Amino acid sequence: MRIRALTAVLATFASAAAFAAVSVDNATRELPIDPTGTVLVSNAYGSIDVVGTDENKVSVTVQRIINGADDAAVAAGKDSIDTLFEGDPRVRLIKTIYPSVRDPRWSAIVNCTIRVPRTVSVKIVGGAMDHIRVAQILGNVTINAFSGTIILSNVGGASAVDTVNGRVIFDYPQRPTANVRVHAVNADIDVYAPRDSAFQWVAETLTGELLSTFDIRGLFTGNIYKGHANSAGGPTLTTSSLAGRVSLLAKGTPPTQARRFAQTVRSNERGGGAMPATRKIQIPFIYQQLWGFEANVADVAVGEIHGSAHIETGAGEVDIGVVWGNLIVNSGGGPLKFGDLLKPVDVHTDAGDVTIRVARQGGSASTDGGIIRVLYAGGPMTLRSGGGDIVVQQTAAPIDAVTTSGDISLTVSPTVKTQKMTAKTSQGNVALVVSPTFAADIDALVITGDADANTIRSDFNLTIRREAYNGKTRIRATGKINGGGERIELVAEDGSINISSQVIAPMVISNPRQ
Amino acid sequence: MSECDFMRESMPMLLTESLDPVRREHTHQHIEHCTACSDDWTAYQETWRVLEELPVVEVPARVKDRFLAQIAPPATLPSNVVPFTRRPALKWIAQAAAVVVIAGGSYFTGHRTKPVEIQRTPAQVTSVTPIGAPQSQFSIAESRVLPASLINPNIEGRPDIENVQFERASTNDEQITLAFDITSRVTVTGRPTDKSMVRLMRYVLENEDRLGPSRSRAIDWVKTTYSRPGNADPEIATALANVLRNDEHQGVRIKAVETLKTLQPSVGVSAADTRDALIEALKSDPNPAVRIKAVEALANLARTGAPLDTETLNTLRLKAGQDDENVYVRMKAAEALSNVKP
Numbered sequence: 001m002r003i004r005a006l007t008a009v010l011a012t013f014a015s016a017a018a019f020a021a022v023s024v025d026n027a028t029r030e031l032p033i034d035p036t037g038t039v040l041v042s043n044a045y046g047s048i049d050v051v052g053t054d055e056n057k058v059s060v061t062v063q064r065i066i067n068g069a070d071d072a073a074v075a076a077g078k079d080s081i082d083t084l085f086e087g088d089p090r091v092r093l094i095k096t097i098y099p100s101v102r103d104p105r106w107s108a109i110v111n112c113t114i115r116v117p118r119t120v121s122v123k124i125v126g127g128a129m130d131h132i133r134v135a136q137i138l139g140n141v142t143i144n145a146f147s148g149t150i151i152l153s154n155v156g157g158a159s160a161v162d163t164v165n166g167r168v169i170f171d172y173p174q175r176p177t178a179n180v181r182v183h184a185v186n187a188d189i190d191v192y193a194p195r196d197s198a199f200q201w202v203a204e205t206l207t208g209e210l211l212s213t214f215d216i217r218g219l220f221t222g223n224i225y226k227g228h229a230n231s232a233g234g235p236t237l238t239t240s241s242l243a244g245r246v247s248l249l250a251k252g253t254p255p256t257q258a259r260r261f262a263q264t265v266r267s268n269e270r271g272g273g274a275m276p277a278t279r280k281i282q283i284p285f286i287y288q289q290l291w292g293f294e295a296n297v298a299d300v301a302v303g304e305i306h307g308s309a310h311i312e313t314g315a316g317e318v319d320i321g322v323v324w325g326n327l328i329v330n331s332g333g334g335p336l337k338f339g340d341l342l343k344p345v346d347v348h349t350d351a352g353d354v355t356i357r358v359a360r361q362g363g364s365a366s367t368d369g370g371i372i373r374v375l376y377a378g379g380p381m382t383l384r385s386g387g388g389d390i391v392v393q394q395t396a397a398p399i400d401a402v403t404t405s406g407d408i409s410l411t412v413s414p415t416v417k418t419q420k421m422t423a424k425t426s427q428g429n430v431a432l433v434v435s436p437t438f439a440a441d442i443d444a445l446v447i448t449g450d451a452d453a454n455t456i457r458s459d460f461n462l463t464i465r466r467e468a469y470n471g472k473t474r475i476r477a478t479g480k481i482n483g484g485g486e487r488i489e490l491v492a493e494d495g496s497i498n499i500s501s502q503v504i505a506p507m508v509i510s511n512p513r514q
Numbered sequence: 515m516s517e518c519d520f521m522r523e524s525m526p527m528l529l530t531e532s533l534d535p536v537r538r539e540h541t542h543q544h545i546e547h548c549t550a551c552s553d554d555w556t557a558y559q560e561t562w563r564v565l566e567e568l569p570v571v572e573v574p575a576r577v578k579d580r581f582l583a584q585i586a587p588p589a590t591l592p593s594n595v596v597p598f599t600r601r602p603a604l605k606w607i608a609q610a611a612a613v614v615v616i617a618g619g620s621y622f623t624g625h626r627t628k629p630v631e632i633q634r635t636p637a638q639v640t641s642v643t644p645i646g647a648p649q650s651q652f653s654i655a656e657s658r659v660l661p662a663s664l665i666n667p668n669i670e671g672r673p674d675i676e677n678v679q680f681e682r683a684s685t686n687d688e689q690i691t692l693a694f695d696i697t698s699r700v701t702v703t704g705r706p707t708d709k710s711m712v713r714l715m716r717y718v719l720e721n722e723d724r725l726g727p728s729r730s731r732a733i734d735w736v737k738t739t740y741s742r743p744g745n746a747d748p749e750i751a752t753a754l755a756n757v758l759r760n761d762e763h764q765g766v767r768i769k770a771v772e773t774l775k776t777l778q779p780s781v782g783v784s785a786a787d788t789r790d791a792l793i794e795a796l797k798s799d800p801n802p803a804v805r806i807k808a809v810e811a812l813a814n815l816a817r818t819g820a821p822l823d824t825e826t827l828n829t830l831r832l833k834a835g836q837d838d839e840n841v842y843v844r845m846k847a848a849e850a851l852s853n854v855k856p
Contacts, residue, residue: 183835
């Protein structure tokens, strides 16, 4: 039975393979060109090889490979893909045309091999390529692609490469004599040059590495390293990859000897030295009186810090479980997430949400844009958002919450009989929930252009006044609840205020294990 | 002219108290002694009373303007024009004449017209059409509870929906409840995937101005309801995309983009619409949190293998290389690009 089933499966695959079709065809074209002319090549899928020669013409060989489900699909692919030859001897354009909407029945790549006079300038636009190779060209070279390996070999003129993914390789058999600019998002950049080359090196990476076997002398300015090899002067090699590795290697030296240029991560946990630039730092436990961590770009995840911590990141996520001491975090961007914070905290991010499960002794949390969520505040807290909600699920201490735009929601612990609270939003609603026995002096103010939609609702008996103010309506509710107490100030512009009295279950916070 | 005729002519002026004292006294004495004139005087008084009870009709502005234009005196009167002098006595006479005409006309009409009589004909039932279920009567009530199946998915016009509240109708989360004020309190109950419920939710999300304060709560609720597997609906994604594009509150936009991030990727027009809204937010929203969540949502799309169009790729590429953009946004853009499979 098994053999029969296996035979059936094999037969099915064999028949499917028998129906699948592949078509490979070639076309050749020769075009005259001026020695100082420009060759433009555009191809979205496949490869491009441009080689400089001593001839005064452009020789193009186009290989079209089409895979289809059947012959009809291949025929459809052939009809859909074409290569255009346009221009004049000053500018030659070789462009492969693909249909704007892909037909799932077939796929195709086009491999272009182009021989040009070595003195011409070359401009290439590629998509998802297997490779782009330019060799023995003395004119300027410009390449813009999405992915694939880009190889520039023995290019004498100025060159510029812009790509996203893949790899960029510069190979200089002779000393570089013209400026180079490579800009990549995720691609690695490798530059090979003779050991005695003299050039300026400007390199940048945010999460990747800068490596070199040259004797480079220079300095970091922010994320950018500027230095020179061998002697000052010479052309400038600008290599920038946001998330990729940049390496500058002298020919004849093994990459393992490359020196790392790192300014990106410092941690006093490892003796104050530089750590390799890593996207993610994960440490389960830190036993240290004060753990300092500084990173240009890194995601930081720490389970427990048995001591205080000071973290500075240019960007990245920060996720810390328990901190027994004080906590200071300053992030240039990225969400901050904290579990149980036993001592006062001071955390800030330029952009992103801030989530604190428990802030036993309060502190301050701020974001230039994002939501602030605090599950439990045991100490006074100052919360600031440049735009986003502020939510405190339960507080047993004073809260001072201000947001530029967003709702503020505060729930006061039933264990507190009176407490000072301030909540101000420039665009949004304020909701305050207290227990029926909570006592306070309420001062709530709504400033709105739509007095019907925005109003003050209260479960307590408050004195409400309305007045016109600068074309808007000011609704003010004041009064003492349960005989009066600490002052509660609530301000909502273009929003409502809701003060409600509910029976609240006190939050039970268990102590972390020492 | 007999004395009675003379007295009848004086009656309108007597009615308006325009007669001089001597003549007024004389007229009153005649009416007391003359039965015919006494009857006429009583009729005059009755008509005058009825006229007072008639509603005052506002003169249309157009007629008033035309009239004033006709009677307005020129700036300087020509020398041959004699100014018109008011004669109150004649005015009252004219009013009294009008009263007489109206009263006489009413009297004539009342006595000369007969009531129309309709011949009675017996009713006959020609055919009977049975109905399947009893017709539900429209109830006049302070609050009404309706199943979503009874709601037409097509919301006509722009009804003014206020005080929107969301609840779960049952513990198994299969039923949801949306309550709001329209002309009375209406509560609609149904499954989140019911078309009427989706349309109602979309209307609540997209309707501007008056729903502003409650929109953020609506988005919170949508997030918890429609992020569940099986509940995702393209119309909800479209509504959130519209909120992300149009709402002036940054806090609301943050919630909208965060909710879009949690919704399962949709297909078709809705997917393109969502993607366009995310790109727009990533390009130009002033709040960095919105841009972060937008780029994270696009990164999620790329991670799932969803094809990204050229516009999306270009925007991500632009953001990754934009020096003045927040580094975290740049990193997320790079991350999204690294997952793209062209």
